[in-house]
Amino acid sequence: MPPLLITRFAPSPTGHLHLGHAYSAILAHETARVAGGRFILRLEDIDQSRCLAPYSDAIIDDLRWLGLEWDGPVRRQSQHFGDYQSALDQLAEKGLLYPCFCTRKDIAAEIARAPTAPHGPEGALYPGLCKALSHAEAESRIASGEAYALRLDSEAAIRASGGPGALAFHDEEGCRHIAHPEELGDVVLARKDVPTSYHLAVTVDDAIQNISHVIRGEDLRHATHIHRLLQALLDLPTPIYQTHALLTDERGRRLAKRDKAQTLQSLRQEGWTPDDVRAAIKRLSGGFARG
Ligand code: GLU
Numbered sequence: 001m002p003p004l005l006i007t008r009f010a011p012s013p014t015g016h017l018h019l020g021h022a023y024s025a026i027l028a029h030e031t032a033r034v035a036g037g038r039f040i041l042r043l044e045d046i047d048q049s050r051c052l053a054p055y056s057d058a059i060i061d062d063l064r065w066l067g068l069e070w071d072g073p074v075r076r077q078s079q080h081f082g083d084y085q086s087a088l089d090q091l092a093e094k095g096l097l098y099p100c101f102c103t104r105k106d107i108a109a110e111i112a113r114a115p116t117a118p119h120g121p122e123g124a125l126y127p128g129l130c131k132a133l134s135h136a137e138a139e140s141r142i143a144s145g146e147a148y149a150l151r152l153d154s155e156a157a158i159r160a161s162g163g164p165g166a167l168a169f170h171d172e173e174g175c176r177h178i179a180h181p182e183e184l185g186d187v188v189l190a191r192k193d194v195p196t197s198y199h200l201a202v203t204v205d206d207a208i209q210n211i212s213h214v215i216r217g218e219d220l221r222h223a224t225h226i227h228r229l230l231q232a233l234l235d236l237p238t239p240i241y242q243t244h245a246l247l248t249d250e251r252g253r254r255l256a257k258r259d260k261a262q263t264l265q266s267l268r269q270e271g272w273t274p275d276d277v278r279a280a281i282k283r284l285s286g287g288f289a290r291g
Contacts, residue, residue, distance in 0.1 A: 005213060007029070026278065029068045043056055046081075056076075065274060066264075151186040151188055154182060180225050184226050202227065206239055
């Protein structure tokens, strides 16, 4: 028997779902159902200041309205900080994390000061200010109560996982992609205010939940490179990664949570049916196209 196909939809309850989210959810749901697999719902609610219960409730309500039943219980990341801590401990043991005390302002000032600072597809990379701190200085700043994030030492991490170009992942068509985690640099794995980060929690959860196919918008294409590196470091399996094109409005602008008019809630209030949502996605995406 082929292994069970397991997909997931993993929204952050920081706002209402819009058509773009519905696209990801419908694709993941259909992929699982066609293969006789499982479709899982995960709420990525690590940021407790921005993730609000009414948004979680609305997500669940919207998915039910769309007819997308999920299998098993909903995983809420905020209830699993211990899992992310274990992963951080493993990375710390390998010497791959360092504390970062920088504020956004510090980072912006350093990037402005050193215009040759490395850039990746998502903008300037962390310029490494705190990587240069001595162990003693970092320890004394921690002891004095200064807030800090934990960053991945990406150079050391890439070395530890076989060197540049050693890691790859596959898409749903079987194409092999070399992972380039260096393009995102020293990402944050535990935030100052939250004891994990998107990259760490999503990687750990995809493994814990045995996700075989990650299906998400192409805005997260680059994130996959970091997730692949974390899988190598934490000895976790690598799912198949499928990205889909992002939906845009009539003016070619990406749909966003701030775009109230496009939320499923407001479309429902206007009288849209689930079939109207499916038809609109088909029209805006050119027919459930890949990214
Ligand atoms: N929680 C992420 C978001 O809402 C998606 C995570 C993922 O699909 O990997 O953008």
